[in-house]
Amino acid sequence: MPVRAAPTAEHPGESEGKNARATTPERPYHHGNLRTALLEQAERTLRERGAQELSLRELAREVGVSHGAPRRHFADRQALLDALAQAGFERLGEQLSTAAEGAGEDFEPRLRAIASAYVRFATRDAALLELMFAGKHREQVPGALHEAAEHAFGVMLALIEQGQREGALQDGEPERVGLVLFATIQGIASLLTSGLVREDQLDELVADGVAYFLRASRSPTG
Amino acid sequence: MPVRAAPTAEHPGESEGKNARATTPERPYHHGNLRTALLEQAERTLRERGAQELSLRELAREVGVSHGAPRRHFADRQALLDALAQAGFERLGEQLSTAAEGAGEDFEPRLRAIASAYVRFATRDAALLELMFAGKHREQVPGALHEAAEHAFGVMLALIEQGQREGALQDGEPERVGLVLFATIQGIASLLTSGLVREDQLDELVADGVAYFLRASRSPTG
DNA sequence: ACAACAATGTAGACTATGACAACAAAGATG
DNA sequence: CATCTTTGTTGTCATAGTCTACATTGTTGT
Numbered sequence: 324m325p326v327r328a329a330p331t332a333e334h335p336g337e338s339e340g341k342n343a344r345a346t347t348p349e350r351p352y353h354h355g356n357l358r359t360a361l362l363e364q365a366e367r368t369l370r371e372r373g374a375q376e377l378s379l380r381e382l383a384r385e386v387g388v389s390h391g392a393p394r395r396h397f398a399d400r401q402a403l404l405d406a407l408a409q410a411g412f413e414r415l416g417e418q419l420s421t422a423a424e425g426a427g428e429d430f431e432p433r434l435r436a437i438a439s440a441y442v443r444f445a446t447r448d449a450a451l452l453e454l455m456f457a458g459k460h461r462e463q464v465p466g467a468l469h470e471a472a473e474h475a476f477g478v479m480l481a482l483i484e485q486g487q488r489e490g491a492l493q494d495g496e497p498e499r500v501g502l503v504l505f506a507t508i509q510g511i512a513s514l515l516t517s518g519l520v521r522e523d524q525l526d527e528l529v530a531d532g533v534a535y536f537l538r539a540s541r542s543p544t545g
Numbered sequence: 546m547p548v549r550a551a552p553t554a555e556h557p558g559e560s561e562g563k564n565a566r567a568t569t570p571e572r573p574y575h576h577g578n579l580r581t582a583l584l585e586q587a588e589r590t591l592r593e594r595g596a597q598e599l600s601l602r603e604l605a606r607e608v609g610v611s612h613g614a615p616r617r618h619f620a621d622r623q624a625l626l627d628a629l630a631q632a633g634f635e636r637l638g639e640q641l642s643t644a645a646e647g648a649g650e651d652f653e654p655r656l657r658a659i660a661s662a663y664v665r666f667a668t669r670d671a672a673l674l675e676l677m678f679a680g681k682h683r684e685q686v687p688g689a690l691h692e693a694a695e696h697a698f699g700v701m702l703a704l705i706e707q708g709q710r711e712g713a714l715q716d717g718e719p720e721r722v723g724l725v726l727f728a729t730i731q732g733i734a735s736l737l738t739s740g741l742v743r744e745d746q747l748d749e750l751v752a753d754g755v756a757y758f759l760r761a762s763r764s765p766t767g
Numbered sequence: 768a769c770a771a772c773a774a775t776g777t778a779g780a781c782t783a784t785g786a787c788a789a790c791a792a793a794g795a796t797g
Numbered sequence: 798c799a800t801c802t803t804t805g806t807t808g809t810c811a812t813a814g815t816c817t818a819c820a821t822t823g824t825t826g827t
Contacts, residue, residue, distance in 0.1 A: 345569065353793060353804060380784060389806045391787090396804090400785065449680055458671060460736040461595075472741055502742065503753050507725075510732025516680035519694055531725050540762035575775060575822060602813060611777045613816090618775090622814070 350387060358396040360386045363408055371455075373450045374457075379403065386543070405465050408455045412471035415444050419478040430486045431537065437482060438508050438529050445512035446522065453516055456509070479505055492540040500540070507532045572609060576631070580618040582608045587629055588673070595672045596679075601625065627687050630677045634693035637666050637677075638716035652708045653759065659704060660730050660755050674707055675738055675749040701727055714762040722762070729754045 354360065368377055379400055380390045387528050389407035397403040425430045445452050455472070462470045486492035492500060511528055514520045520528060567661065586607050590599055602612045603623055619625040628657035648654045667674050679696070705723045708714035714722060733750055736742045742750060 324738065333729050342600070350595075351793085357787095357804080373614050374619070378784065390784090391807070392805050394786080394805095397711060407579050452736065456735055456739040456741075457675060458740050461740075464740045469740075472739075484652045499749070499753060502736070502746075502750055503729075506732030506736055506750065507729045508732065509735050510728030510730065513678050514728055517678040517694075518691075519678075519681050519698070524724075527721070528724055528728065531721060534727060535725050535761035537761075538764040539757035542760040542764045573822090579775080600813060601815095612813090613778075614776050616776095616815080 354386070354388055354392075357386065357392060361396060361403070362391055362410060365403060366410070369454070371446060374404065374454050377404070383519045392533055404454055404457075405468050407451065408436060408441050408457070409471045410450045411448065411455045411464075412468070412475045414469070415441070415486065416475035416478055418444055420476065423478065423482060423509060430482070430489050430491045433482055434486070434537070435533055437531075439480065441508050442529050444517070445515055446525070449516040452512060456513075471491050474503060476501065481532060486540070490538070504536055507536060552719055559636060559722050576608070576610055576614075583615055583618060583625070584632060586626060587625060591629065591672050591676070592670060596626065596676050599626070624680075626676060629673065630679070631687075631690045631693045632698045633670070633673045633677045634690070637663070638693070638697035638700055641648070641697065645700065645704060650758060652704070652711050652713045655704055656708070656725055656759070657752075658757055659701065660751050664728050664734055664737070664751050667737055668747070670716065671738040674734060678735075698723065698727060708762070713759070723728065729758060 330490070336345075362381050363378060363381050368385075369380070377400075379393045379397070380476045382403075383390045383393050410476050418440050419437050422436040423433045426436035435521075459522065480501045483492060483504070487494055487497065487500075509533055511520075511525070515522070515525060583604050586604050587599060590604070590607075596620045599622075601615045601619070604625075605615050615625070619628065623657045640662050641659050646657035646660040702719050702723045704712060705719045705726070709716055709719065709722075730751075733742075733747070733754055736750075737744070737747060
């Protein structure tokens with residue numbers, strides 16, 4: 324079902340050259356920044372209908388481009404999903420950063436702010452977060468994705484180091500301490516997106532998680 | 546591509562009645578317990594190639610049944626996935642139970658055993674665990690699935706209550722305390738399946754997580 | 768025994784998708 | 798302005814999910 328009747332060399336269509344402009348909005352042959360447009364539309368669909376519903380062909384249609392076009396920017400469907408996940412980690416990193424900065428200088432408020440921001444992200448973009456942590460038990464985790472994830476984790480690391488400098492947290496490898504915190508928060512997000520905890524239990528759970536982490540970090544090492 | 550050339554009323558085949566047995570293994574028209582067979586094969590494929598690769602038609606082929614047959618047992622693909630997730634939660638619950646029982650009577654060893662068992666499950670059945678926590682941000686979480694999940698969580702709850710009776714944990718709603726523990730462990734599993742932590746970091750991380758939980762539970766409430 | 772009836776499988780059709788290849792159009796480059 | 802590269806387009810193929818009509822078997826009530 325060609326949208327416009329295949330203009331071959333023999334049948335140059337209605338010679339929609341530089342003048343015929345009445346019939347169609349006359350989209351240019353080249354989209355301009357198709358890749359970005361696809362990613363944006365994909366993010367919308369992802370949020371509204373989940374990853375399973377994401378179809379390259381449908382995206383192409385929605386963006387107003389032929390079904391083969393996306394292939395120039397994403398080798399296959401998985402490549403698109405990876406790009407989405409990467410963008411997700413970058414956005415998450417930014418949101419964690421701004422949350423931390425917006426919470427003042429002190430360690431504890433910053434910690435709470437980061438945890439809240441993380442969970443807020445999970446609430447608003449559940450499907451995206453799922454995608455970001457979808458291991459796919461895939462052998463090849465693309466480098467760029469891993470890097471973006473590390474960067475988001477880096478925000479937490481910096482916070483841990485601040486906590487240690489201020490004496491609120493015990494010393495020790497920041498990565499190791501950070502992973503425990505990261506796991507707790509991501510676990511809460513996981514319980515949320517899976518529907519095992521309701522949204523109205525969230526604040527309490529986040530507060531509890533942070534409180535446990537802080538309390539443990541102040542106790543003598545066992 | 547019919548495996549056996551469509552025996553219609555006009556062409557009753559070679560009248561493969563009760564005697565003709567030389568040509569084919571002669572599968573009975575009714576499989577007997579197709580549902581189970583499908584689930585088992587699905588679990589294998591899930592473990593080896595992930596959920597994305599799961600195809601009803603391929604399952605049907607592998608089990609030796611026509612492509613429409615699965616429909617009698619699973620309304621659609623999602624129903625199969627839900628059944629897999631449910632079975633997963635049931636199996637997880639069992640494994641947590643046996644781990645706890647096998648660890649003696651004391652609270653702390655039991656806690657460690659449960660955490661280890663959980664993470665072992667995540668290691669062996671990463672794709673399945675992903676499926677179990679795939680929120681699908683679906684409005685309708687099937688009741689049976691939710692029930693199975695609650696049951697698995699119940700094993701943790703019982704442990705929490707034991708800890709409280711023995712004074713190892715503070716008092717408080719067990720559900721609330723349990724969620725923090727659950728989140729931490731599931732978060733670790735999440736980091737694992739997503740590839741953000743390597744398998745050789747696991748033991749340490751689990752030990753840390755449990756230690757944090759225990760230490761926090763013994764400190765004065767903040 | 769046997770005649771409905773329900774449960775389970777089969778076969779075919781339809782649409783959609785992802786992936787690929789051959790071709791067309793526009794930009795970039797010298 | 799000729800050539801090369803990038804980006805889109807169109808057509809094709811295999812496969813999947815889903816639905817419908819039909820076949821076979823098991824079950825049940827009489």
